[in-house]
Amino acid sequence: MTESPPRRAPAPSWLVTLVLAGLSMIGPFTIDTIFPGFASMGVQFGVDSTAMQQVTTAYLIPFAVMSIFHGPISDAVGRRPVLLVGLGGFVLASIACALAPSLGWLLAARAGQGFFAGAATIVSRAIVRDLYSGAEAQRMMSQIMVIFSIAPAIAPVVGGWLLALGPWPLIFWFIAGYGVVVAAATLMALPETLPAEDRHPLRVGSVLAGLWQVARSWRFQRLSLAMGLSFASYMFYVMSAPIVVVDLLHLGEQDFWILFVPLIGGMATGSFLSGRLAGKVDTTWLVDRAMAFLLLAAAVNVTLTAAVTLWGALPLLPWSVVGPTLLGLALGVFFPVLQLALLDQFPHHRGAAASMSAFIVLMFNVLLAGVVAPLVTASLLTAALASAILSVLGVLFWVWHRRATRPAV
Known part of the structure; x- marks a missing residue:
């Protein structure tokens, strides 16, 4: 069976970009917008901050589990049905959160949010490759990342504004309204991008077979680990933000922007550069240089944090955030390229490929937040060293992939 050519969307490309970016932003908005409301939720439900952490965990676990299945199901029934359902x-789950009379009700509703939210994030990636190919796909993915990278920065700010207008349920009503707007935009701007002849039977065996075909590919796994570990060197600072900002930078709870604005600015700039270079330079050459820059950024990060913490040669700020910003710059350049490369490994199972790559990255994030960060954030220097190790591992997997796929002479 030959691969069907990319299908054009009837809407202008800028509108398609906004809709796909809006779909991808559902995850960050669902997690980060509610952070400012944790204190008032805890007071209403009579629980402490430790118990309130379950509100995030209850969302992430079903999100991770269902991330494996959204893509393969979309390979069987089409992209739009999975997105709209x-x-x-x-x-509906967001409305249930807004109406929650107890913590138990809220946790159940948050699990419902996680169960459904991944459909937007994962299927939207497959749609990019359904609609575009080559340099055009790289430009589209880069543009989406530029917009997407803004979400973690503005989400807590929006949550704070909403709390100034009313009680914490208003945040969940806003999230529900955002879902309605994105659904309406999806109906108007996005066609069904997977032709019927390219679909697979909706049977458990067929879905699992598609996942297994992707999972057993060493080529796919090497690329996924190269992307996931490299991404983890940057996400380490995002997942460790409460420790880094409050304990290591000695800032207040309203000062997270001091870390997040440079981090996100670096990623957005790198994504913009990736889009500008699409079609002008070879993608493998681009990833090679971006990976080399990642190693340089990791070395700069370790050197600057040593200068700050060991030698006292530099002030704590801004030098402590320069290295992580450079990591984000490198990541923004190669991440869109590697995402597309993973999808291109399985042109007839793009949904399964999107699911598996998302699951791998998500598992790294869970490990970073729950295991790695508490162990290696005794100081800014140990944090920088941990991030550097992740960078080196990611680059090693990329080098392995390059050598394994090099044509025989």
């Missing part, structure tokens, strides 16, 4: 379930 997922968005509908997400909106």
Whole structure:
């Protein structure tokens, strides 16, 4: 069976970009917008901050589990049905959160949000490759990342604004409204991008077979680990933000922007550069240089934090955030390219490929937040060293992939 050519969307490309970016932003908005409301939720439900952490965990676990299945199901029934059912379930779960009379109710509703939210994030990636190819796909993915990278920075700010207008349920009503807007935009701007002849039977065996075909590919796993570990060197600072900002930088709870604005600015700049270079330079050459820059950024990060913490040669700020910003710059350049490369490994199972790559990255994030960060954040220097190790591992997997796929002479 030959691969069907990319299908054009009837809407202008800028509108398609906004809709796909809006779909990908559901995850960050669902997690980060509610952070400012944790204190008032805890007071209403009579629980401490430790118990309130379950509100995030209850969302992440079903999100991780379902991330494996959204893509393969979309390979069977089409992209739009999975997107629209997922968005509908997400909106209903968000309303249930807003109406929660107890912590138990809220946790159950948050699990519902996680169950459905991944459909938007994962299927939207497959749609990019359904609609575009080559340099055009790289430009589209880069543009989406530029917009997406803004979400973690503005989400807590939006949550704070909403709390100034009313009680914490208003945040969940806003999230539900956002889901409705994105669903309406999806209906208007996105066609069904997977032709019927390219779909697979919706049977458990067929879905699992598609996942197994992707999972057993060493080529796919090498690329996934190269992307996941490299991404983890940057996400380490995002997942460790409460420790880094409050304990290591000695800042207040309202000062997270001091870390997040440079981090996100670096990633957005790198994504913009990746889009500008699409079609002008070879993608493998681009990833090679970006990976080399990642190692340089890791070395700069370790050197600057040593200068700050050991030698006292530099002030704590801004030098402590220069290295992580450079990591984000490198990541923004190669991440869109590697995402597309993973999808291109399985042109007839793009949904399964999107699911598996998302699951791997998500598992790294869970490990970073729950295991790695508490162990290696005794100081800014140990944090920088941990991030550097992740960078080196990611680059090693990329080098392995390059050598394994090099044509025989």
